[in-house]
Structures are given as C-alpha cells and as structure tokens.
Amino acid sequence: MPSILLQLSRPYLTPIEADELRAEIVALNPKVHLVLADWPWLEVRGITEKGIGELLEKLKMRDVKFRVLEAGKKTAKAKVQVSETLTVC
Numbered sequence: 001m002p003s004i005l006l007q008l009s010r011p012y013l014t015p016i017e018a019d020e021l022r023a024e025i026v027a028l029n030p031k032v033h034l035v036l037a038d039w040p041w042l043e044v045r046g047i048t049e050k051g052i053g054e055l056l057e058k059l060k061m062r063d064v065k066f067r068v069l070e071a072g073k074k075t076a077k078a079k080v081q082v083s084e085t086l087t088v089c
Contacts, residue, residue, distance in 0.1 A: 001031065001045075001046040001047065001048065002046075002047060002048065002049055002052060002071070002072050003043070003044060003045035003046065003047065003070070003071070003072075004043070004044050004047065004052050004055065004068065004070065004071040004072075005041070005042075005043045005068075005069045005070040005071070006041065006042040006043070006059075006066040006067065006068055006069065007040060007041060007066060007067045007069050008039075008040050008041065008042060008064060008065065008066045009040075009065035009066065009067070010040075012037070012038045012039060012040060013035070013036075013037050013038070013039070013042075013064065014037055014038075015037040015038075017037070017062060017064075018035050018036060018037040018039075019037075021035050021058065021059075021062075022035045024055075024058055025044055025047075025055065028044075028047055028048075028051040028054065028055065029047075029051075030044045030045060030046045030047040030051070031045050031046025031047075032044070032045040032046060033045070042066070049072075052071060056068075
C-alpha cells in the first residue's frame with residue numbers, strides 16, 4: 001500500500017491541530033502514522049491513494065504549509081546480486 005512523507009513549514013501543528021489530524025488519519029485506517037505537534041515531519045504508511053488525497057485536502061483546509069517528500073506506491077525491495085566472493089587467507 002502507498003505511503004506519504006511530508007515536510008511541514010513553520011508554524012508546525014499545534015497540539016490541538018495534531019490531535020484533530022491524528023484522529024482524522026486514524027479514520028483512514030493506515031498501517032502506521034506519525035503526527036506530532038511542533039514537529040517538521042508527517043508520515044503515514046499503508047494508506048490508499050484516495051486517503052492520501054483526503055489527507056492533503058485536510059492539510060490545505062487547515063492552511064498547513066508542507067512539501068511532499070515522498071508519496072505513492074511502495075517500491076519493491078532491491079535484489080542484491082553477489083558477483084564475487086572475497087576470501088581472506
């Protein structure tokens with residue numbers, strides 16, 4: 001499932017705004033969320049694309065200034081290929 005990472009601009013969320021937003025995000029049923037007052041980051045993982053859109057709209061309605069650092073579908077884990085083996089004698 002997709003996730004979103006935002007960098008907030010000052011002024012950051014007040015304690016009341018953070019509590020309200022946290023409750024709204026919980027209603028979107030994410031796997032993990034990090035919403036703190038006076039904190040420059042906001043992260044939500046395991047949310048639908050529609051949920052991301054709703055979250056961004058809620059932030060805009062509150063006049064919260066932010067920059068999207070990462071949003072969208074989860075990328076697959078990189079596969080590591082070992083081409084050489086180092087032997088120490």
